Amino acid sequence: MELVANVDGPACRDGASAAGSGELLDSRQHLYCRKDKSLGVLCSNFLRLYNRDGVEVIGLDDAALKLGVERRRIYDVVNILESVGVVARKAKNQYSWKGFRAIPKALEVLKEEGLRENFNSSNCGDSAKVFNDTENEGCLDLKFEMQDNSSASSKSDNRKERSPAPLSAENRREKSLALLTQNFVKLFLCSNVDLISLDTAAAALLGDNNNSTAMRTKIRRLYDIANVFSSMNLIEKTPHPETRKPAFRWLGWSEKCGNTDANSSELNQYRKRLFGTEITNQTLKRSKVDSSINTKSCDPVKKVVLVKQDSENKHERCEQECHSDNGSRGYVYGPFAPVCLPKAVNFAPKSVKQDYDWETLASTHRPQYHNQALRDLFSHYMEAWKLWYTEVAGNTKIPQVS
């Protein structure tokens, strides 16, 4: 029985909102929006949370708590980020923040490694500017797969040295998201292809073992990686010019505006999709849900985002990045912002009070929503809860809830 009002996630599906109709939502209706739970959004939030002065250590529990997601999702993001040097594993449950400035070096290392391992596509013919299944079967014999652990434990992989690993461990490592991420990057860095579709990448990275199940799984993982990379603007999704099938183009990490630590992910976080502006919410489940409150377009904050999103102009992006400063960092809540929180939380590193706010938010915060519909929804849930409390739990005294 779920009586908790899961209302801090944005509703984003198009259509009329419950608020607009003035109707209360049925209690079975949730506010699930898949897009707001994507790894890309999570990655953006993660980067915004930790990309600031004074951050050195990242605790996974801390991250999961602050970002409002399960640990499992943090592992995904962190593993991918680790592969491009943004974070490095320090100890159990602990990563150190290296920042975006570590990316160029990591990419360089990956490229070197890739070239050494023959991660190039020279045997595909120089004209092969586009990597796709239809036109270069011959390219698929490229063995992008890492052959052994010597290459697997690359310099950019800060995982602690493992003693001669048993086969199962090695097998596991070979299939790791981190390694797949690095190999995916190498695919771009060491080849002269412009666009790579995920199926092609999967086929190339799988080598011989490309049965359909393995392919499907590999592609799933590549989608995960692509989402994270897209949110960082390392790659961009573009339809293949001929087949119109989706493919990815490497954008790389140029020294944007000469800025040493360009926080592009912060500014371009919305490019991939119509992201919500809230912290990814862990309590919203996708099962049996329907987000009827909806509003990706009625939110002024998001409208601005939409405008930004339309601009694919890199110069503009670059300029925006250069004009941003640390002071503006932080979460920007959408219309569902709890009243008691500032619109943009300033993450002063030493702020005890702020730490307290974050730490206790999840457990103690009673949301007071700006949005009337959500206030109504919340009180609706509270009514239901009271009813349950008195009837089912047999309590006559109702605790103060608001």
Next chain:
DNA sequence: GACTCCCGCCAAAAG
């Protein structure tokens, strides 16, 4: 219907 990819189960690894 194909594409996308969230979600959480559960096994391996680590402590």
Next chain:
DNA sequence: CTTTTGGCGGGAGTC
């Protein structure tokens, strides 16, 4: 043993 890590693929959401 418990906890952390993360591979994996079902199936829901989106196009």
